[in-house]
Amino acid sequence: MIINHPLLGPCDAQEFTYKGDASLINRPDGMAEGAEGAFYDYAYLRDNPAGLHRELWFHEQGDRSWLVVTRNTVTHEITKVELARDVARNMGRST
Amino acid sequence: MRYSGFRVIKEALSGHKGWEPAWRTPEPKPHYDIVIIGGGGHGLATAYYLAKEFHQHKIAVIEKGWIGGGNVGRNTTIIRSNYLLDGNEPFYEFSLKLWEGLEQDFNYNAMVSQRGILNLIHSDAQRDAYIRRGNAMLLNGADAELLSLDQLRREYPFLNFNDARFPIKGGLAQRRGGTVRHDAVAWGYARGADSRGVDILQNCEVTGFRIENGQCKGVETSRGFIGAGKVGVAVAGNSTRVMAQAGMRLPIESHVLQAFVSEGLKPVLPGVITFGAGHFYCSQSDKGGLVFGGDIDGYNSYAQRGNLPVVEDVAEGGMALFPGLGRVRLLRMWGGVMDMSMDGSPIIDRTHIDGLYFNGGWCYGGFKATPASGWCFAHLLATDTPHPTATAYRFDRFARGRMIDEKGMGAQPNLH
CATH class of the missing domain: 3.50.50.60 (FAD/NAD(P)-binding domain)
Incomplete structure (x- = not known):
C-alpha cells in the first residue's frame, strides 16, 4: 500500500507503524465523572468496520508524523490522508 | 452410514453406487x-x-x-498445546486430547498426524523462557521436551544451525503436536x-x-x-x-493473516518447525507441499488477501532457518480474516x-x-x-x- 503523505508525497506503507482506529486521538478525561468506564471503552473496544476506516499511522521511518488515513478495510484502497495534528486541531484541541 | 475400510471395499465392488451425501x-x-x-x-x-x-x-x-x-x-x-499461561494451557491441552480421539469419535478420516512441533531456540534467554514454558506444559498434563543441539542436528540436519545473526541453540518439542486435514x-x-x-x-x-x-x-x-x-x-x-x-x-479488530503453499516435494520436513527469532512456521502436507506462514499484515482488514511486504518477511524468515527453501517455487498464497482480541x-x-x-x-x-x-x-x-x-x-x-x-x-x- 502507498500512503500519500500530505507533506512528503507518496510513501510505502512499510515506512509506517500502524496504531489503529483514529478515535484513539480522543483520550478521555481521567478526572471526569465515569472515567473508569470511558477508559475501558477507549482502551479495549473498537468499531472495527468492514469498509471505510479512519486510522492512525506513524511515519516512524520518515518524518515521525502521525497521520489519519481513511482506508477501505475490504479493498485496502486509501482515499484520504491527513496530519493527525490537523485533525485534532479541527476538533478544537489546543496547539 | 458408517464409514469403514469394509465399506470402501464393498462400495468398490458395487460401483460406488451406495454412497450417500454426508449431510442433508x-x-x-x-x-x-x-x-x-x-x-x-x-x-x-x-x-x-x-x-x-x-x-x-x-x-x-x-x-x-x-x-x-x-x-x-x-x-x-497445525495442532499443538504449547502455551504458558494458566488461562490457556488447560484449554489447549483439552483440545489436543480431543484431536487425538477425534477421527474415531466422529467416524471421519481427518488425517490427524501427530508428527510433532518444534520451536527453535536462538539465545540463552530464549532457552530459559522455553524451559519455563515446557514446565508449564508438563504441569498441565501436556508433553514437552527440551532438545539439545546434538539431538537437533540428528533429527533436522537441513536447518541452518550457524546463521550469523540467529544461530540455533536448541529447541522445545511437543511430540504430540502435528497437523490435521x-x-x-x-x-x-x-x-x-x-x-x-x-x-x-x-x-x-x-x-x-x-x-x-x-x-x-x-x-x-x-x-x-x-x-x-x-x-x-x-x-x-x-x-x-x-x-x-x-x-x-x-474488544476485537479484524486483521488479515497470509499463508503459503509450495510445489509438491518428496518428504523433507519430519514435522512442524517454527523459527524462534522471527515469525515463520512450516510443515509439509501429505501431498508434499510446504505449508508455511508468518505474521499478520498488521492493519485492520476484511480482505482475505494481504500485501507483499509480509510475503517478503515470511520468505526471509524461511530462508534464515531453512536455506533449501530458496530453490522451492511458491504455488499458492491466500489470506484469512482473524478476530484479533485485545x-x-x-x-x-x-x-x-x-x-x-x-x-x-x-x-x-x-x-x-x-x-x-x-x-x-x-x-x-x-x-x-x-x-x-x-x-x-x-x-x-x-x-x-x-x-x-x-x-x-x-x-x-x-x-x-
Whole structure:
C-alpha cells in the first residue's frame, strides 16, 4: 500500500507503524465523572468496520508524523490522508 | 452410514453406487431450541458436541456461504498445546486430547498426524523462557521436551544451525503436536452433527437479531426469521459485524493473516518447525507441499488477501532457518480474516442479552482450538456455566484487569 503523505508525497506503507482506529486521538478525561468506564471503552473496544476506516499511522521511518488515513478495510484502497495534528486541531484541541 | 475400510471395499465392488451425501440440505424450521451462527469449524463442532455430548435437540447451524469456507479452510493446519499461561494451557491441552480421539469419535478420516512441533531456540534467554514454558506444559498434563543441539542436528540436519545473526541453540518439542486435514474437520463435524439431527442451513445469512426485553428470541436471516431459545455466535473474523447487529462493540479488530503453499516435494520436513527469532512456521502436507506462514499484515482488514511486504518477511524468515527453501517455487498464497482480541486470547462467554452467547477472538490460533472450542461452547450453551478449562475466556476480563496476554503486548491487537 502507498500512503500519500500530505507533506512528503507518496510513501510505502512499510515506512509506517500502524496504531489503529483514529478515535484513539480522543483520550478521555481521567478526572471526569465515569472515567473508569470511558477508559475501558477507549482502551479495549473498537468499531472495527468492514469498509471505510479512519486510522492512525506513524511515519516512524520518515518524518515521525502521525497521520489519519481513511482506508477501505475490504479493498485496502486509501482515499484520504491527513496530519493527525490537523485533525485534532479541527476538533478544537489546543496547539 | 458408517464409514469403514469394509465399506470402501464393498462400495468398490458395487460401483460406488451406495454412497450417500454426508449431510442433508434441510429447509429452515420456524423455531429451534439452539441456533448456532457460523458453519465453520467452531460452529459445527459446537453443534456436534451439543447433540452428542450434551443431548440437546432441535439445533440448527446457519451459515451465510457454504460450510467450512472461512478460516477452517484457510489455515496452516497445525495442532499443538504449547502455551504458558494458566488461562490457556488447560484449554489447549483439552483440545489436543480431543484431536487425538477425534477421527474415531466422529467416524471421519481427518488425517490427524501427530508428527510433532518444534520451536527453535536462538539465545540463552530464549532457552530459559522455553524451559519455563515446557514446565508449564508438563504441569498441565501436556508433553514437552527440551532438545539439545546434538539431538537437533540428528533429527533436522537441513536447518541452518550457524546463521550469523540467529544461530540455533536448541529447541522445545511437543511430540504430540502435528497437523490435521483442515477441510475434513469441518466436513466430519458437519456429518456427525447432521446424523444426530442438526439442521445445517447454508446460504443463510444473518441480517439481525430479534431482541425483546433483553431476551434474544431468534435471528432474522436472508431465508426469513428463525426463532431460537438460545443463539450462539461463532463467526470469528466477522464477529464485530455480527455482534454489531445486537448492538455490541467488541474488544476485537479484524486483521488479515497470509499463508503459503509450495510445489509438491518428496518428504523433507519430519514435522512442524517454527523459527524462534522471527515469525515463520512450516510443515509439509501429505501431498508434499510446504505449508508455511508468518505474521499478520498488521492493519485492520476484511480482505482475505494481504500485501507483499509480509510475503517478503515470511520468505526471509524461511530462508534464515531453512536455506533449501530458496530453490522451492511458491504455488499458492491466500489470506484469512482473524478476530484479533485485545490480549491475544479468545472469548467464550454469555453476553448481557439473555439467550445470546458468543465465541470468538481466536486471533490466529483458532484451528487447533476447534474441538475444545466446540465442546466448551456447547457446555456453556447447554448448562449456562463455563467449562472448567474455559473459565478465563470472559468478556469482562479486560474491565477487571484479568487479561490472558501470552506475549505481554497490551491492548494492541496487531502485536499479538
